[in-house]
Amino acid sequence: MFATCLADTLFPDVARATVTVLERLGHWVEFPASQTCCGQMHLNTGYQREALPLIRRYVSTFEGYEVIVAPSGSCVGSIAHQHALVARRLGDEGLADRAEAVAARTHELSQLLTDVLAVEDVGAYYPHRVAYHPTCHSLRLLQVRDRPLRLLQRVRGIDLVALPGADECCGFGGTFAVKNPDVSTAMLADKMRNLLATGAEVCTAGDSSCLMHIGGGLSRLRAGVRTVHLAEILAST
Amino acid sequence: MTTFLGLPTAPPGVGHLRQEAPFPVAARQALGNSQLRANLRKATTTIRAKRAGVVSELPDWEQLRAAGQAIKARTMADLGRYLEQLEAQVTARGGTVHWARDAAEANQIVTRLVREAGAREVVKVKSLATDEIGLNDALAAEGITAHETDLAELIVQLGRDRPSHILVPAIHRNRAEIRDIFTREMPGVDPGLTDEPAALAEAARRYLRRKFLTAAVAVSGANFAVAETGTLCVVESEGNGRMCLTLPRTLITVMGIEKVIPAWTDLGVFLQLLPRSSTGERMNPYTSMWTGVTPGDGPQAFHLVLLDNGRTAVLADPAGRDALHCIRCSACLNVCPVYERTGGHAYGSVYPGPIGAVLSPQLTGIADNASLPFASTLCGACFDACPVKINIPEMLVHLRARHVDEDIRERGKPSAEAVTMAAASWVMADPARYAAAQAASRAGRLLRRRGRISALPPPLAAWTTARDAPVPPRQTFRQWWRTQHRNPPEDTP
Numbered sequence A: 001m002f003a004t005c006l007a008d009t010l011f012p013d014v015a016r017a018t019v020t021v022l023e024r025l026g027h028w029v030e031f032p033a034s035q036t037c038c039g040q041m042h043l044n045t046g047y048q049r050e051a052l053p054l055i056r057r058y059v060s061t062f063e064g065y066e067v068i069v070a071p072s073g074s075c076v077g078s079i080a081h082q083h084a085l086v087a088r089r090l091g092d093e094g095l096a097d098r099a100e101a102v103a104a105r106t107h108e109l110s111q112l113l114t115d116v117l118a119v120e121d122v123g124a125y126y127p128h129r130v131a132y133h134p135t136c137h138s139l140r141l142l143q144v145r146d147r148p149l150r151l152l153q154r155v156r157g158i159d160l161v162a163l164p165g166a167d168e169c170c171g172f173g174g175t176f177a178v179k180n181p182d183v184s185t186a187m188l189a190d191k192m193r194n195l196l197a198t199g200a201e202v203c204t205a206g207d208s209s210c211l212m213h214i215g216g217g218l219s220r221l222r223a224g225v226r227t228v229h230l231a232e233i234l235a236s237t
Numbered sequence B: 001m002t003t004f005l006g007l008p009t010a011p012p013g014v015g016h017l018r019q020e021a022p023f024p025v026a027a028r029q030a031l032g033n034s035q036l037r038a039n040l041r042k043a044t045t046t047i048r049a050k051r052a053g054v055v056s057e058l059p060d061w062e063q064l065r066a067a068g069q070a071i072k073a074r075t076m077a078d079l080g081r082y083l084e085q086l087e088a089q090v091t092a093r094g095g096t097v098h099w100a101r102d103a104a105e106a107n108q109i110v111t112r113l114v115r116e117a118g119a120r121e122v123v124k125v126k127s128l129a130t131d132e133i134g135l136n137d138a139l140a141a142e143g144i145t146a147h148e149t150d151l152a153e154l155i156v157q158l159g160r161d162r163p164s165h166i167l168v169p170a171i172h173r174n175r176a177e178i179r180d181i182f183t184r185e186m187p188g189v190d191p192g193l194t195d196e197p198a199a200l201a202e203a204a205r206r207y208l209r210r211k212f213l214t215a216a217v218a219v220s221g222a223n224f225a226v227a228e229t230g231t232l233c234v235v236e237s238e239g240n241g242r243m244c245l246t247l248p249r250t251l252i253t254v255m256g257i258e259k260v261i262p263a264w265t266d267l268g269v270f271l272q273l274l275p276r277s278s279t280g281e282r283m284n285p286y287t288s289m290w291t292g293v294t295p296g297d298g299p300q301a302f303h304l305v306l307l308d309n310g311r312t313a314v315l316a317d318p319a320g321r322d323a324l325h326c327i328r329c330s331a332c333l334n335v336c337p338v339y340e341r342t343g344g345h346a347y348g349s350v351y352p353g354p355i356g357a358v359l360s361p362q363l364t365g366i367a368d369n370a371s372l373p374f375a376s377t378l379c380g381a382c383f384d385a386c387p388v389k390i391n392i393p394e395m396l397v398h399l400r401a402r403h404v405d406e407d408i409r410e411r412g413k414p415s416a417e418a419v420t421m422a423a424a425s426w427v428m429a430d431p432a433r434y435a436a437a438q439a440a441s442r443a444g445r446l447l448r449r450r451g452r453i454s455a456l457p458p459p460l461a462a463w464t465t466a467r468d469a470p471v472p473p474r475q476t477f478r479q480w481w482r483t484q485h486r487n488p489p490e491d492t493p
Helices: A005-009 A012-024 A040-045 A048-062 A073-081 A083-089 A093-104 A109-116 A136-141 A147-153 A181-197 A208-220 A230-235 B023-031 B034-056 B061-077 B079-092 B103-116 B128-132 B135-141 B151-158 B175-185 B197-214 B240-246 B264-278 B311-315 B321-325 B331-335 B337-342 B353-364 B381-385 B392-411 B416-428 B431-447 B460-465 B477-484
Strands: A068-070 A106-108 A129-132 A159-161 A202-205 A226-229 B096-100 B121-125 B145-148 B217-220 B224-226 B231-236 B250-256 B286-291 B301-307
Touching: A005 A012, A005 A208, A005 B431, A005 B477, A012 A109, A012 A226, A012 A230, A012 B477, A040 A048, A040 A073, A040 B392, A040 B416, A048 A083, A048 A093, A048 B416, A068 A073, A068 A109, A073 A083, A073 A093, A073 A106, A073 A136, A083 A093, A093 A106, A106 A109, A109 A147, A109 A230, A129 A147, A136 B381, A147 A159, A147 A230, A181 A208, A181 B023, A181 B337, A181 B460, A202 A208, A202 A230, A208 A226, A226 A230, B023 B337, B034 B264, B034 B331, B034 B337, B061 B079, B061 B264, B061 B321, B079 B096, B079 B301, B096 B103, B103 B135, B103 B217, B103 B250, B103 B301, B121 B197, B121 B240, B128 B135, B128 B250, B135 B145, B145 B151, B151 B175, B151 B197, B175 B197, B197 B240, B217 B240, B224 B264, B231 B240, B231 B264, B240 B286, B311 B321, B311 B353, B321 B353, B331 B337, B331 B353, B331 B381, B337 B353, B353 B381, B353 B392, B381 B392, B392 B416, B416 B431
Parallel strands: A068 A106, A129 A159, A129 A202, A202 A226, B096 B301, B121 B145, B121 B217, B217 B250, B250 B301
Antiparallel strands: B224 B231, B231 B286
16 A cells, blocks of 8 residues: 555545555555655656655555555556656656556555455445545546445445535645645635535545645634545445 | 757747736736626636537547647647648738748738738737737837727727637626726717627627728738648637628738648548637637638738747747647636636736646746746646647646756756755655654644644745644554554565
């Protein structure tokens, strides 16, 4: 498992939940301690050379593993669409080839469950009203389509409600949130308005980063709606 | 990293390609305008739905996109040859071709041609390229009045305003505002004009008819130019373009060099892609095509001005050149969550929205539009909507990297951000340093008040202006995992 630096540091419950779901399904999960960060923040802010050591670290940590999972659509998106590209652009062909091979075995959690493990019912119980936000990189970069929804629909007790304007970005965008705080906040305001209109008590998604943004806004407003990662719902019994 | 010095970019001081204020600053002002927000939301939501409807009708939409992309890529790979072929064909059919290396040169050429035709007034249509070079200002400086005839361009011109959208330049105005502009600025208008769309259109029609019938010179842009035949093509909705292109004695067309397409049959692809992507129509109402000069029919003098203005510099960057594939449909603007909230003015260029964020900085040199590549969350909606599959998010990331490199070169030392990023890279490249930094981040727990963090120090202070920050947990995942002793003795197999 690639926990992602964000879950490892700030949202350990998400990584724990990922382990719980996979172990419940009978799989052996390892957490190689040499992992750190995929480098997405560096790459998307324009610091490709600074990202290179992180790409190298990701590749060397995980290239010995059969199947790699991460509870994040955007980190997996970066691994799949940027690692090899940037390594190649910076002239490290050898790393690019290795990165391509590792990326092909790296899966976002909902992809791993539905495609690789062919499971939709993970045996979860979660008696709450939940709205699902399909994060941009899961939706468009990774094309996870309805995989997370199929998993959620099989959760017992869940009251899954449709989120209006679900496909629209929440305004996080990594460093965009601090470089363009006003636009980011305007987008967040619309996302929260749609969310509150559903009457959901929980907003879920496959990315801790987007949830940190939406959750940060909801918390500031004392909106009474909490954010919970998809993995945590799937781990609940 | 390759550098892209050497080829000239669009010169400063002329035209409308540069930001006056950085995007975050200009956007803040736009975000405060609730009327603008409401107008934009309504307009973009409507166009999005129309586009989605007509695109879903075509089972081969993805193949059409791939064909559009392939034609553009082929054209750009051999641009010089196609332009020379176009020149030869236009010349053979009675037109005159002028090559303009930049905005200033194009303005000089057009001004001279208008003066030679003895005109003091010109009518204009498809004004994006001429707006890029600031032609109206250049003409005005020589005592020549330009009349915009596209309804939305007219609204912008009469309102002494700037366009805010590629296709619907007055998208930031609603009908009540348009009525006010017409009543205030349009000579001879009925003072009792209502804001009924039909009444507004009728007022514009009466006003423009007189211009069409008296103007001796028209200035247009172009959507496409077919190299093999020398045919120019303009697509539009109102018929005002048709009037401009056919009534005056002299027609001057200013066209970016990237608008050329190799063959007549290529039009078949783009005339399916463009209307569906832009106005959400199966076909636009008016498609005008002309080839050179036809004696006794239409303009008897035709001039084609081929404009570079930084385009060759864009072509020189393999990771950025696809921006030249753009057919100006504006689908990317209409789906962009950033554009929907700020409108076009915040981008400071005639090319706003996602395509503007990749095109304007490349045309001017990144330093002059440095905040634009960062004016995106990289959500990817633009890439999905683009009819010629320009990977705008990937290009934005590339331009951010170019900006960072150029910035360090220019300063001679790294910025505070660059220092932070390098430090973060150094920390995260090593698991021990990384774990130590994680442990240190737990100090963030001290910032919490009643279970939340509502104020962070710079540079993260911008986060907590509107969002609480997560409280670091007592234990990172890595620490918890170690207590579980789950791994086999060796970390990596």
